[in-house]
Amino acid sequence: MNSRVARLILVATVVAAVALGAGCPRRAPEVEAPPVVTPVRGDTLVIGDVAPMVLNPILATDVPSATINGLVFSGLVRANDRLEFEPELAESWDMSPDGLVWTFHLRDDVTWHDGTPFTAEDVAFTLERIRDPHTITVRRGDYEQVDRWEVVDPHTFRVYFKEPFAPALQAFSIGVIPKHLLQGVDINTAPFNTNPVGTGRFRFREWKPDVHVILDRNEEYFEQVPYLDSIAFRLIPDDAVRMEELAGGGIDFAGILPVQYARMKGVPHLAVHRFPALRFDYFGWNERLPLFDDDRVRNALGLALDREAIAAAAYEGFAVPATGPFPLASWAIDPAVQPLGYDPERAKQLMAEAGWRDTDGDTWLDRDGKRFEFEFLGRAGDPIAKMVIELAMEYYKAIGVKLNPLFLEWGDLVSRLDPPRRAFEAFFLGFSVGVDPDVHIFYHSTQAEWGFNDTNFQDAEVDRLIDEGRRTMDFAARKQVYYQLHRRLHDTQPVTFMFFREAILGVDQRFQGVVPSPIGTLWNVEHWWVPQAQQKHPAP
Structure with a gap:
């Protein structure tokens, strides 16, 4: 028997003896279960970004506006971190065998931020405004294959297409806007566009031009009510200034310039994420x-x-x-x-x-x-x-x-x-x-x-x-x-x-529940939370 084989046999024998207790009866050691961590409410996420253009999802053309609109408004469906569409305002949907008719079954427990119930009439109104030639929107082309639609009942909305339409779910991920606030109003110039009311996870509080946009938790949100009290967007047009604010703790979240990546990786309070972007x-x-x-x-x-x-x-x-x-x-x-x-x-x-x-x-x-x-x-x-x-x-x-x-x-x-x-x-x-x-x-x-x-x-x-x-x-x-x-x-x-x-993002490490994704890091922000002892901002 060569020495290498002998050593392997010896090691195997020792391991087996330890594993079996060498034939001696022993009580299994008590292993302490990891503590259950329960998310708590509180704190504000401060994001550094450039200023949005308009807080109305059917008018917006820029990413800063879309980011805020995605928190204030909800679509019939939404994309998840697996790049799949899942229910949001619609609980479910079905498609006819020929692909021409889509029926969306809407939730019956959703209210607008002003307390008004959400219904299929709001979905129909949103389509009407997008298709209206008077509306200044780049989104009209997403709905040109729609032949007609009908409100079947307050919580059922049906769409008839001229021909099968494969991107239908993406088209209906756009934020729905409220009929009761915008009917009969020029949507292009409505005060609503700087003071929006949606059904989303956060409700609008304030927009001070060149200073900030602040959103507060929607206590009546129909799914997971956010743990964070609020999200504040600090409007910082200069990328280099944003980097200094992120490193210094003046903001909690921002995109990171490639030239700053190594430096930000060394900032103790930051978690730095990089991932492919869409x-x-x-x-x-x-x-x-x-x-x-x-x-x-x-x-x-x-x-x-x-x-x-x-x-x-x-x-x-x-x-x-x-x-x-x-x-x-x-x-x-x-x-x-x-x-x-x-x-x-x-x-x-x-x-x-x-x-x-x-x-x-x-x-x-x-x-x-x-x-x-x-x-x-x-x-x-x-x-x-x-x-x-x-x-x-x-x-x-x-x-x-x-x-x-x-x-x-x-x-x-x-x-x-x-x-x-x-x-x-x-x-x-x-x-x-x-x-x-x-x-x-x-x-x-x-x-x-x-x-x-x-x-x-x-x-x-x-x-x-x-x-x-x-x-x-x-x-x-x-x-x-x-x-x-x-x-x-x-x-x-x-x-x-x-x-x-690649997207490179820095987030203050006190925030728990962060899951970066190509669709955007804020996709699950309602699940973000901060341990009580680490919270920086009291409730408004």
């Missing part, structure tokens, strides 16, 4: 302008950029080059599609094919006496945007394209992009997408005037694939449609798809 960053081109209405030009503007180098410099390893609008967590992303490479010579060739050449020897491309030059918008106070745009300016200079940066405050930037203004030439922005990969309101030609198709992109094949993806109910078949759509969007470059980035 988001992509992109360069948008106003294709209403002759500069950008050529696929060759947009491809050239993508090929001129070294995304790998930009990602390393601006995102410090927390982003990878994007291949299209479907994030890495989406089932619709075609893994065979690769990002545009860095090829400045090919970019110059494509620009020349589109008629852009340096005809006067000044190093800048021109056509018909006009230089290829444009104003490029970014958000002021965002160091990532500043670095990305400044690097892009140098890459474009190398191929003879002149980028003139202009950094605007968040509200000014959004108002330049949104309908009806569309007052821009080009911009850098990130966009958060839904659980369902339907991109109709972003890239379908019908959405250029009032949808999220800011850039006026129009392509018949993209339209066809988007329409086919919406009416295909079989998952495997639908997935193949989106693979085709992904490839077509990559080829036509409606925007320059820049990066898939």
Whole structure:
């Protein structure tokens, strides 16, 4: 017997003897059960963010507004951390075999924050306002396949579609608005939009412009009543200032800049989370302008950029080059599609094919006496945007394209992009997408005037694939449609798809129950709580 085998036998014998008590009867040791921790009420979560635009879910176009609206309002359904839809205001739903009729069975225990009962009339009213041409909303395209609807009874709502509609649940995750407060009112200018009443987990208390938005616990919430007394959004437009407030304890929760990741990991009171986000960053081109209405030009503007180098410099390893609008967590992303490479010579060739050449020897491309030059918008106070745009300016200079940066405050930037203004030439922005990969309101030609198709992109094949993806109910078949759509969007470059980035968030460690998810860290905030001894803010 070799020594190694002997040692193994000896070890096995000793372990067995210990496990069996070497043949001696012994009483099993008493193991103390871990204490049961019961969540307690109290404290305020202070979040640092830029200012919202409008507190009405059918009008909002920006993420800060959507974050607050998601706490104040409820949809018929909602997405969970598994990227699945689950009941919210609707207890259940059923679909006819042909996919044309959806029936939502609503809860009967829900009240608006002013005490008025919620009913199916509110759902019908919300659809009416979205579909009303007078309403300034980018959401109308999500409901254009609705043929009609009916209030069956106070707690049953039925929708009839013109054809099968696969993204129906995502469409009905939008927050429902109250009929009794908004009927007969111009919804675009209603005081409600800065003083909202919803059915959600938190109720609105106060919005002081440029200072804060405060929400309080909804004691009548129909599911888990939040443990936290309130959530306060401190409106801090400068990202660097927010980082100092987070590190110093002035705020409890904020997104973290990649350059600050290592530092924030070392802050004792912070828990730092990183995870894939349902988001992509992109360069948008106003294709209403002759500069950008050529696929060759947009491809050239993508090929001129070294995304790998930009990602390393601006995102410090927390982003990878994007291949299209479907994030890495989406089932619709075609893994065979690769990002545009860095090829400045090919970019110059494509620009020349589109008629852009340096005809006067000044190093800048021109056509018909006009230089290829444009104003490029970014958000002021965002160091990532500043670095990305400044690097892009140098890459474009190398191929003879002149980028003139202009950094605007968040509200000014959004108002330049949104309908009806569309007052821009080009911009850098990130966009958060839904659980369902339907991109109709972003890239379908019908959405250029009032949808999220800011850039006026129009392509018949993209339209066809988007329409086919919406009416295909079989998952495997639908997935193949989106693979085709992904490839077509990559080829036509409606925007320059820049990066898939990771979300990096810092949360004060006194908050328990935090479960980060691609759909957003606040998805389960009603379950967050703070031990009594660690609470910082007394009840209002």
